[in-house]
Amino acid sequence: MTPKHIRAQLQNPRNNYITVHTNMSFYFPGDKVPVTVRSTRDFMGFLLQARRVSNDQVAGTFVFIPPGSKLLTCFEDGDSVTHSDKSLKRNLSFVWKAPAQPIGDIKFL
Structure with missing residues (x-):
């Protein structure tokens, strides 16, 4: 999950202004x-x-x-989402579908 764009830099976690929320x-x-x-x-x-907490x-x-978003395939079709343009963003809404089999606790990164 490291950016590979020219001039892209990882954000310092101490100055993180982005949060991920779910109501479940x-x-x-x-x-x-x-x-x-x-x-x-x-x-x-x-x-x-979304990643399993266990592994x-x-x-x-x-x-x-x-x-302004697009699906990616890291291991399975649509398992990741990224930006598709350079437009400025602040609030984005997604829907994630859990696998058909139980996988335990998950975290969103």
Whole structure:
């Protein structure tokens, strides 16, 4: 999850203005989970994935993405989302679909 663009730099975690929210504290296999990425400052680029807490493996797929975004395939079609343009962003809404089989706790990065 390291940017490879010219002049792109990782943000210092101490100055992180971006948060990831969901309104669900648990899910069942196949559930669709709303995920919101919010920032107090404009940003252009992002990469969003759901990962298993137990082993850090990418899990599930995104079934709804906002304009200015595109699906990626890291291990499975649609398991990651990134920006598709340089427009300034602050609040983005996604829907992540849990795998059909139980995988335990997940985290969004």
